[in-house]
Amino acid sequence: MSGFSVSRNDDANISKLYLSGFLDAHTVPKFEEALQSCLNDEQYNIIVNLKDLDYISSAGLGVFMGFIEEIRESGGDIKLTNLSNKVHKVFDLLGFPALFEIYDNENEANQKFTSG
Amino acid sequence: MPSKYLDSFKERHKDEIPSTELDKRLLELSALFEISQTLNSTLNLKTILDNILFVPMGRMMINKGLILFQHDDHQFKIENIKGLPLNLIHKEIHITSLPDHPVFLKDYQTDEDWIDFFRNFKIELLIPLISQRDFRGLIGFSGKLTAQPFDDDEINFLSSLAHLAVQAIENARTFERLNAVNRQLDHRVQELNTLFEIGAELNQIFDPQKVLKQLSYSLMGQLLINQFFVMLKDEEGFKIAYQKGLLFKEENLEKCRPLCESLPEIPEPVVLNEEDTYPELYELGVRLIVPMRIQNRVGGFIFLGEKVDKHEYTRSNIHFLSTLANMAMISLENARLIQETIEKERIEEELYLAQDIQRRLLPTSMPELDGYYIDGLNIPSKQVGGDFFDIIHLQDNEYLLTIADVSGKGMPAALLVSNLQAGIHSLLDSDLPLNEMTFRLNNLIHKNTNIEKYITFFILRINLDDGTFSYVNGGHNPPYIFSKKKEERTLEKGGLILGMMPNVSYELGRDQLLPGECLVMFTDGVTEAMDEQEHEFEEKGLIELVKPVINSKDSQEINQMIIDAIKEFSSNPVESDDITLLTINRIS
Known part of the structure; x- marks a missing residue:
């Protein structure tokens, strides 16, 4: 079973989550916990950096879907950065680019948060 | 390249044809040659259509043009426009009879709607696009800015262009269809992967809430849904087992619970629409009901709201949901049986202890x-x-x-x-x-x-x-x-x-x-x-x-x-x- 880990780094009013490894049905609870901890700390501006994410399954995308409504209701957003081609393909296939902002790097996402 | 060839062609035949006439012919040929190259070098439908319109417009100083594709008997859809209002794109027009050769609108004696439509937008010339297979389309052009009429050579040129275009359009459409099929296949593979993955995961879970959570992740991720709830049936009737999204608030669900009780045991997923037999559920925001089946009975229902991207549920979506629902139901049932066994063992153990106490007294x-x-x-x-x-x-x-x-x-x-x-x-x-x-x-x-x-x-x-x-x-x-x-x-x-x-x-x-x-x-x-x-x-x-x-x-x-x-x-x-x-x- 391949591993998955998530680390968090808060920068002013933006929380950054770094995912690495395999995000699938088995490992989604970890990611869910991480997002929930952001919400518990009332951090609603969240950048999820997928640079080191090797694989994402539909269940992994499900976590994004499960949180986005509450986060946007609270005036925040989840922005995604640094998607590998393989990961981007899954996002694209399931129609996520229409619902989530996806950026090449953290700086762009950061600017969106600070200017928006 | 082509101009070199044309120059030498002109040189070789300058005695046979008057020079002005030849120039014009050569120019037309070179344009056709050029466009044929462009059209055949791309499979991008928009590029092809743009070229089909722009080349004649540039050459003949035409300021309006449009292309329509037939998609149903007499239904045509506008696919590309130049010099016309943007809202015409994808507009559908009923054309009673597609001409089989280039025609001027002024030659039509009747006042049919579609003819009026073209006249309204100052379209004067129609050139049919007819393939040897089943593709049909139509190119329309306005008059020239010079107000000169189209001469026969020009009409011939446009006819030739249409012939070239048909092949390119067909190729591009086949390619687009192939792409769509590929994407559909990718989607299907992704669905199967999801089912495979959740199947493996569900086998390891014996806590009903965790089962529902897995179900929730998979359907949210796969189908872009974040409004749904699950009702499960136990001895006392239906109970709300899981809920996601702000649309389905608990107090609303409580209200709809008796409604669920009266739902007949629908064996297959039901898509709700306004005229449906479950207006209360539709009112609440439910768009799809998926029964959770286990051996020939229904153990629960998933009620789903609209997809986040507002798209309709496709047949493939519904099939996926149904499979997912049944898998989750089996897992829930297993979890229940295991709980029951544990409980029974606990009671037996307790009775044994009680007997032992009593005997000792x-x-x-x-x-x-x-x-x-x-x-x-x-x-x-x-x-x-x-x-x-x-x-x-x-x-x-x-x-x-x-x-x-x-x-x-x-x-x-x-x-x-x-x-x-x-x-x-x-x-x-x-x-x-x-x-x-x-x-x-x-x-x-x-x-x-x-x-x-x-x-x-x-x-x-x-x-x-x-x-x-x-x-x-x-x-x-x-x-x-x-x-x-x-x-x-x-x-x-x-x-x-x-x-x-x-x-x-x-x-x-x-x-x-x-x-x-x-x-x-x-x-x-x-x-x-x-x-x-x-x-x-x-x-x-x-x-x-x-x-x-x-x-x-x-x-x-x-x-x-x-x-x-x-x-x-x-x-x-x-x-x-x-x-x-x-x-x-x-x-x-």
């Missing part, structure tokens, strides 16, 4: 008494009924006999018996009269238990020298004294059952067991044993049975005889209640 052997037979017997029921008896040697020739039946079953009953026994033993040293002792036991039991817990209790203190005894009956089935010469008598003095209310006083009864008499104490498991017609054994049965044999059998034999009689009377006497007997007879 009963005397293990009967004392040998001079001039008396004494025997106590307890057959515990499967559920451990909480019967109790005890024989305690006090001093000299004095014995304390007690029999009791505690309310309830299982472990709580066993613990209360234990409490009672401890109470009796702790009061022995104080040498109180039985009514005083019972008074204290009652207060003790009342203090230690709630109102539903009580004990029917009988206690007797006998002096074996002369058979005199005192007793208190706290609401217990009155014991019988059987006598050869006299009528049998019952021991009823005492008071209320123990544990009901505090500070109740008890009356002390006195009597004497004469030689040849037999005292039988018993619990209601004896008299309430039932035959198949639900008749009880009753006291009558006991009297008729015991009275004739009091001088011919000892107490153990009498007890065994009663048990045998009850077993014969009732097919399963100890199914629900213990049977307890405590018999003492004085030898004549």
Whole structure:
């Protein structure tokens, strides 16, 4: 079973989550916990950096879907950065680019948060 | 390249054709050559259409153009426009008859809608796009800015262009379709992967909430849904088992719960629309109901709201959801069965412990008494009924006999018996009269238990020298004294059952067991044993049975005889209640 880990780094009013490894049905609870901890700390501006994410399954995308409504209701957003081609393909296939902002790097996402 | 070729062509044939005419022809040829190259070098439909319009527009100074594709009998859809309002894109037009060669609108004598439509937008020339296969389309151009009419050469040029275009358009459309199919296939593979993954995951989960969570992740991720709830059916009906999204608030769901009860067991997913038979659910935001099936029955429903991207649920989506729902249902059912097994094992373990406690509280052997037979017997029921008896040697020739039946079953009953026994033993040293002792036991039991817990209790203190005894009956089935010469008598003095209310006083009864008499104490498991017609054994049965044999059998034999009689009377006497007997007879 391949591993998955998530680390968090808060920068002013933006929380950054770094995912690495395999995000699938088995490992989604970890990611869910991480997002929930952001919400518990009332951090609603969240950048999820997928640079080191090797694989994402539909269940992994499900976590994004499960949180986005509450986060946007609270005036925040989840922005995604640094998607590998393989990961981007899954996002694209399931129609996520229409619902989530996806950026090449953290700086762009950061600017969106600070200017928006 | 082409111009070089054309230049040399012109050089070689300059004597045969007048030069101006030739120039024009060559220019047309070169344009066709150019466009044919462009059209065949791309599979991008938009680039192709742009070129088909721009090339003639540039060459002939036309300022408006459009291209339509046929998609149904006479239905045409605008695919590309130049110099026309953008909102025309994808507009549908009904064209009654597609021309088979280039035509001028002015040549049409009729006023059909589609002709008016083109005239309104100043379109003058129509060129059909007709492939050898089934593709049909139409190019339309406005007049030239120079206001010059189109000459035959120009019409020929546009016709040739249309021929070239048809092939390129067909290729591009095939390519687009192929891409769409590929994407669909990718999507399907992703769906299968998701099902495969969740299947593997669900096999490892036995907690219903975790099962529902997995279901939730997979359907949210795969289908862009974040508004849904799950109702599961148990013995009492439908219950909200899981809910996601702000649309389906709990109070709304509560309102719709009775509605779910009345849903017939729909075997297949149902897409709701406004005219549907479930307007209340539609009102609530439900757009799709997916039954969760397990072996031919429906164990629950998933109610889904609109997809986040507002797209309709496709057949493939619904198929996926249905499979997912059924997989989750099987997993939920497995989780339930495992919980049930664990619970059953726990109850069995508890009953075993309760039986063990009860057994330890009963005397293990009967004392040998001079001039008396004494025997106590307890057959515990499967559920451990909480019967109790005890024989305690006090001093000299004095014995304390007690029999009791505690309310309830299982472990709580066993613990209360234990409490009672401890109470009796702790009061022995104080040498109180039985009514005083019972008074204290009652207060003790009342203090230690709630109102539903009580004990029917009988206690007797006998002096074996002369058979005199005192007793208190706290609401217990009155014991019988059987006598050869006299009528049998019952021991009823005492008071209320123990544990009901505090500070109740008890009356002390006195009597004497004469030689040849037999005292039988018993619990209601004896008299309430039932035959198949639900008749009880009753006291009558006991009297008729015991009275004739009091001088011919000892107490153990009498007890065994009663048990045998009850077993014969009732097919399963100890199914629900213990049977307890405590018999003492004085030898004549």
